[in-house]
Amino acid sequence: MNAAPYLAPDSPTVVLDTDLGHDLDDMLTLWAGTRLVRHLGVITTDETEDYQRAHLARKVLNSHGRPDVPVIAGRRLPGADQRFVMGGLVQPTWPACTDVLGYVSAICEKSTHPVIWVGMGPASNLADVLTARPDLCPQIRLTMMGGWLDRYRNPDRASHNPRMDPAAFDLVMRTAHKPRLVMSSHTNVDELAVTPTSDLYACVTRPNAPAELDLIAQNASRWFAYRARRAPQAVPSSWMNDPLTLAAALDVPVVEFVPETVRIEADARMNRDPGGYPIQVSAEVDYSGFLSWLTAALPLTAKHTCPHSKPRSTHTIDTTGKGMPFV
Numbered sequence: 220m221n222a223a224p225y226l227a228p229d230s231p232t233v234v235l236d237t238d239l240g241h242d243l244d245d246m247l248t249l250w251a252g253t254r255l256v257r258h259l260g261v262i263t264t265d266e267t268e269d270y271q272r273a274h275l276a277r278k279v280l281n282s283h284g285r286p287d288v289p290v291i292a293g294r295r296l297p298g299a300d301q302r303f304v305m306g307g308l309v310q311p312t313w314p315a316c317t318d319v320l321g322y323v324s325a326i327c328e329k330s331t332h333p334v335i336w337v338g339m340g341p342a343s344n345l346a347d348v349l350t351a352r353p354d355l356c357p358q359i360r361l362t363m364m365g366g367w368l369d370r371y372r373n374p375d376r377a378s379h380n381p382r383m384d385p386a387a388f389d390l391v392m393r394t395a396h397k398p399r400l401v402m403s404s405h406t407n408v409d410e411l412a413v414t415p416t417s418d419l420y421a422c423v424t425r426p427n428a429p430a431e432l433d434l435i436a437q438n439a440s441r442w443f444a445y446r447a448r449r450a451p452q453a454v455p456s457s458w459m460n461d462p463l464t465l466a467a468a469l470d471v472p473v474v475e476f477v478p479e480t481v482r483i484e485a486d487a488r489m490n491r492d493p494g495g496y497p498i499q500v501s502a503e504v505d506y507s508g509f510l511s512w513l514t515a516a517l518p519l520t521a522k523h524t525c526p527h528s529k530p531r532s533t534h535t536i537d538t539t540g541k542g543m544p545f546v
């Protein structure tokens with residue numbers, strides 16, 4: 220078996236549909252993507268007024284030696300600027316490309332492979348594509364992060380990505396080709412939490428960290444500070460939702476999916492319904508297998524790279540919790 224199938228010259232294109240610049244997990248997924256995927260594309264979603272997520276993605280990709288990866292600024296959503304924690308760090312230096320449909324049409328038409336679509340934010344972009352080009356449905360293979368069925372920390376609402384654009388989520392679940400959901404009930408777990416005491420945070424914020432880690436460190440510090448303001452009594456953390464979704468999308472055997480038929484409510488909550496849409500939902504996750512995969516994907520380990528590092532964050536964060544022994 221090829222250990223790096225998506226680095227092969229004839230490997231499929233992988234699209235990261237991301238709300239980069241908010242939760243840290245998008246940034247770590249992008250970083251992993253630069254290392255694991257040859258034909259990579261980035262489409263931003265929940266985009267800000269002046270396309271800050273796209274400019275941030277461009278800068279991250281360039282700093283990691285991937286100027287070849289196209290970045291398309293996708294759908295803006297109301298209030299997106301309040302969900303962007305990286306303000307002031309990236310200045311627009313290029314005219315943002317906003318032709319999502321043109322980009323997706325082109326990558327579908329130039330390859331006979333499926334296009335691997337990793338849904339890491341609201342479903343708006345893919346809804347736009349499938350509405351305009353329903354003929355592309357069979358070629359686009361969606362694995363999306365979000366949704367819950369039987370339990371959730373707040374059962375009064377849908378999880379973040381579906382509820383940001385419920386109509387788009389409904390349309391995508393209805394029309395996409397065998398869509399797969401890595402559900403929030405499998406990602407909002409302690410096993411996937413990175414906190415200010417995690418080794419990963421110490422590694423990316425250490426004083427002698429490589430320059431290409433600076434935006435990752437900034438995203439981590441700013442996200443933890445944002446969480447500390449929102450929930451002062453809790454240990455700030457980032458669940459590795461999107462990296463797990465990337466792993467599933469790349470067919471790393473760490474998420475087991477099962478078929479369900481679901482109905483999508485107006486607020487994007489899902490219910491089982493024999494007359495609903497046939498989709499695939501996560502049923503079981505191999506957390507230790509996933510963490511091993513992610514640790515191997517990212518070039519930082521506490522053991523090998525930074526055994527004595529200390530955080531250099533300038534933020535004051537209450538860290539009363541125990542960090543995960545994760546990278």
Ligand SMILES: [Ca+2]
Pocket residue numbers: 237238239242244245339340461
């Ligand atoms: Ca995300």
